[in-house]
Amino acid sequence: MKRIPLALPLLAVLSLIGSSPCPASPVTGDEPIVGTPCEGCEEVFNGIPDSLTSAARIAPRDYPGEPLRITGTVLRPDGTPAPGTVVYAYHTNAGGIYPEDEDSHSRHGALRGWTVANADGRYRFETIRPGGYPRSTMPQHLHMHVIEPGRCTYYIDDIVFTDDPRLAPERREQYTHGRGGSGVVTPRRDEEGTWIVERDILLGSGIPGYPDPVQGDNGGSEGTGSP
Numbered sequence: 001m002k003r004i005p006l007a008l009p010l011l012a013v014l015s016l017i018g019s020s021p022c023p024a025s026p027v028t029g030d031e032p033i034v035g036t037p038c039e040g041c042e043e044v045f046n047g048i049p050d051s052l053t054s055a056a057r058i059a060p061r062d063y064p065g066e067p068l069r070i071t072g073t074v075l076r077p078d079g080t081p082a083p084g085t086v087v088y089a090y091h092t093n094a095g096g097i098y099p100e101d102e103d104s105h106s107r108h109g110a111l112r113g114w115t116v117a118n119a120d121g122r123y124r125f126e127t128i129r130p131g132g133y134p135r136s137t138m139p140q141h142l143h144m145h146v147i148e149p150g151r152c153t154y155y156i157d158d159i160v161f162t163d164d165p166r167l168a169p170e171r172r173e174q175y176t177h178g179r180g181g182s183g184v185v186t187p188r189r190d191e192e193g194t195w196i197v198e199r200d201i202l203l204g205s206g207i208p209g210y211p212d213p214v215q216g217d218n219g220g221s222e223g224t225g226s227p
């Protein structure tokens with residue numbers, strides 16, 4: 001699929017959001033979430049860059065850890081690409097810790113980034129593979145949110161890895177809520193040793209209160225975002 005980098009100035013993002021039920025300023029931390037509370041969702045807007053592109057780096061190139069590339073297509077409920085959708089992700093370092101960001105002091109830590117889906121709905125993150133929390137059985141994971149043009153932010157299923165020993169097959173259902181489609185991915189390594197995963201995003205899928213174009217409210221699962 002051809003990739004067309006799409007730079008979207010922040011003002012354009014804000015104007016799109018401003019046409020939604022969101023308040024005019026989306027950086028107040030009071031943004032309503034579609035259908036359900038979302039703990040910490042205001043952090044999605046904390047430190048958002050002035051302009052966004054369809055490919056972004058989270059961990060710097062020399063950051064300790066195994067390189068990871070995340071790609072995917074953002075799709076509308078009707079299956080067509082959704083250009084202009086902002087995709088946000090954050091995660092732990094290789095030791096399973098959210099390192100502090102001394103600039104933003106975000107509760108999401110320093111390893112966070114934003115992309116905007118291009119004309120084909122494609123997005124990409126370059127980062128490192130996160131470690132699982134210390135003294136925990138929780139699998140390695142990346143948290144993700146979307147900001148759709150004309151809507152407020154909501155979180156979607158975390159990315160988790162099928163080759164993670166903490167994600168035994170019998171535990172996968174526990175981490176599968178269907179928000180934005182499945183976040184369960186099977187990583188492969190490219191010739192340079194970079195982990196490659198694909199995480200497509202199905203807008204509105206499993207999101208309470210999200211208007212279904214055919215059936216009205218689709219009534220997804222309840223829950224809260226987890227930082």
Ligand SMILES: [Fe+2]
Binds near residue numbers: 141
């Ligand atoms: Fe987490």
